[in-house]
Amino acid sequence: MSVQDFALAAEVAARRRWSATAALLALVVLLCVLSLGIGPVRLSPLAVIEALFGAGSDVAQVIVREIRLPRTILAFAIGGILGLSGAALQGLLRNPLASPSLFGAPQSAAFGAVLVIALGLADVRSYALPVVAIIAAFGSVFALLAIAGRNAGLLILILAGLAISSFAGAATALVMNLSSNPFVVLEIAFWLLGSLEDRSFQHVALALPFIIAGAAILLSHASAFRALTLGEEAAQSLGVDVARLRLLVITGVALGVGGAVAVTGTIGFIGLVAPHLMRPLIGHDPARLLVPSALTGAALLLAADIAVRIIPSTSDIKVGVLTSIIGVPFFLYLIMRERRALGGGVA
């Protein structure tokens, strides 16, 4: 094998990855346009594009740019950060079943947000909400990794994640239980289901800075995930500061998930599903999976949010309910596929 052969093999693989990523990007753009066109007033893709760029009727412009654009931006950003967080956690833990929702991060963030709402500590549109949600998400992922320890197997991670999400759920239930105002309880219950409805640019401003910060942290450490393919010890021997990386990934995931949950409630399983959909196309390199997983997450949430608007039903279906209804069977399928590793006790 010569230097040329080596370069050629790398280039062929790179070209395949690029075309997959480009196709994905096109799909995301298409879904954004569809998402902007769907609602009580249906707009054609052409009308949507016109309105976006300040042409077309005034009504269409108001609908697209002021009513629907925040919802679409949030679906894109939140789907994206959830997909990215899933891929980053899977890379950090070298584990295909890692994801924010299985580790109780969104549930914990939701508990933080619920606490703020129920105690009337702050207005629903203040920055207190995402900040407390982020702190709660950080606490949950940090606790999970501390409990599981270094080089934890699948079983320990899943069990610890189950315990933490159950605990966050119980804590949320306690807050609702103790709340004396039935309207607040009802509001919280609906909010927990996860929805992108009626979100404004204020919500975008609330979530986006944290999501962007989280994404920047996760993306800037991509290559360290590749070194971790060899395990923590070998990665450290190659010059990766594993302890620091752990802390940074937890921070990135907490910022993203906390910011997202604070404005939409819990939307689960996108982080688990997105990297899996990408592996057949992109390969298993955890560093290369980050961006495609983010795009897939964005596509999934955009599609789910379009679906809840066109599925005929008497009351609105919440998008968080839909992602879980689809995500949990997928999780069961993954368990079946990983059965051998799980049965062995350690992975």
Next chain:
Amino acid sequence: MTLLTATALNASLGSRKVLHDVSLSLAAGHLVALVGPNGAGKTTLLRALAGLIASDGDIRIGGDALASLPLRERAKRFAYLPQGHMVHWPLPARDIVALGRYPHGATDPARLSPKDVEAVLRAMQAVDVEAFSDRRVTELSGGERSRVALARVLAVEAPVILADEPTASLDPRHQIDVMQKLRNVADTGVLVVVVTHDLGLAARFADHVLVLSEGRLAAQGAPDAALSEAVLASVFRVRAYRAEFQREAVIVPWADV
């Protein structure tokens, strides 16, 4: 020429003290076998030498204090092969070997400099893994995978290689093959430290043997001196059959003392 020295090395795992006052001095171009019963602290010593765990005492590599070197610089000087040749994702063998260039700033196997590609190819040629460079490591046999792991370590082109049981779970032919390859690397001027339970392989291939017992160096020196009858009896609690075959030392542990 002395390359790696450790003076009064102490290390603990949790509250248990694992290494007691270990001092050693190892030369470039030597294959050093680190032997000792289970739990003697072999892996801990290897990790301490690579700076992967905290330890008291002074470690010097090529005249520099290990503690004063940043992570990246350590990574260029020590190539470390952990036990078990763990690979968590089914990446092509080529990408795994290319990770050896990570300390040199080549963090993306798709964008290697010509110099890095040459180092990777040299490493793959040295252990004969070019034929399956496109195959996923998880689909390779144990013997093939151990060679890919070895190639990854060679690609670092570090002056010191620390290998933790590189022959464990390999069949006899592959055990000999791996040791021979490490011997060849040492002959190019690299210091190779190998943890092994196989006293026969240690006696045959090593220039220098370190015998660790309960965290202390019980003996060290040339194989026949360090693996003397008295040391085998007191440290390993075995008697061994000893002979010479094709001008190499043969030691076969035979019965307990």
